[in-house]
Amino acid sequence: MTWLSELFGKKKERELSLEEKEQLKRKWDRFDLFQKGKDCYLKRQTDDALLYFDKALEYNFIENFPTEVTKLFGMRGCCLQELDYDYDAINNFDKSITLASNDCNKYFSRSVSKGAILDFEGEIADIEKAIELSKIDNLLNREYNDEAQKQGYKNGVAGLFEMRLVGARMKLETELNDRKRIENASTLKDKLFWQEMFDEKKAKMLSRIKKRN
Numbered sequence: 001m002t003w004l005s006e007l008f009g010k011k012k013e014r015e016l017s018l019e020e021k022e023q024l025k026r027k028w029d030r031f032d033l034f035q036k037g038k039d040c041y042l043k044r045q046t047d048d049a050l051l052y053f054d055k056a057l058e059y060n061f062i063e064n065f066p067t068e069v070t071k072l073f074g075m076r077g078c079c080l081q082e083l084d085y086d087y088d089a090i091n092n093f094d095k096s097i098t099l100a101s102n103d104c105n106k107y108f109s110r111s112v113s114k115g116a117i118l119d120f121e122g123e124i125a126d127i128e129k130a131i132e133l134s135k136i137d138n139l140l141n142r143e144y145n146d147e148a149q150k151q152g153y154k155n156g157v158a159g160l161f162e163m164r165l166v167g168a169r170m171k172l173e174t175e176l177n178d179r180k181r182i183e184n185a186s187t188l189k190d191k192l193f194w195q196e197m198f199d200e201k202k203a204k205m206l207s208r209i210k211k212r213n
Helices: 002-008 018-042 046-058 066-082 086-099 104-116 120-134 139-150 156-183 188-206
Strands: none
Touching (some): 046 066, 066 086, 104 139, 120 156, 139 156
16 A cells, blocks of 8 residues: 555644644643652652652643552652651552552551551551562562662561561550550559650650641
8 A cells, every 4th residue: 555655645644733732732841840750759859859749730740641640649658758747648648559559668658657647556557468469479579579688688578568567566565555554553643644644755756747738
């Protein structure tokens, strides 16, 4: 059929209207914001990365690039976590997990912020899920295992998660013991004293957690 093409010429593609060109430009401007955020994230320029991710979301990145949304929320969650916005980080990890529920690292990342807000049961549940998913043989887990082994974890990423699980269980046990001491106090005075100590300790630990406006 080559001779037909030569005879009649190739069909000319419809030229985009000015409005369509502008829409296309805006679409790729949004992707550019995401890409700049990703570049800053990889360079550990956390504040700048978060700013770009915020802008990408503001300009409807989700609608234009749905396949990249889980990455955006995952990286944005890590930025928020590093800047001590752990409640906001959890919200972003929730969204990322909804879109990629088989990624062990997303559960582990969320567990860190749950531990920071003293949700130790939630922290433990997320780490246990991360361990479960990390034992599935797939390309993503092999990449995680390679990186973990480079950092000295002979059992791969599961070994890293298991160490964190021990720490999370110890924190929960400490909290339960503190609560039991309050409950079993022999006098009202002692009960009030231990309750005050417990509340002050908890408030101090939570005081560093910030919330975005």
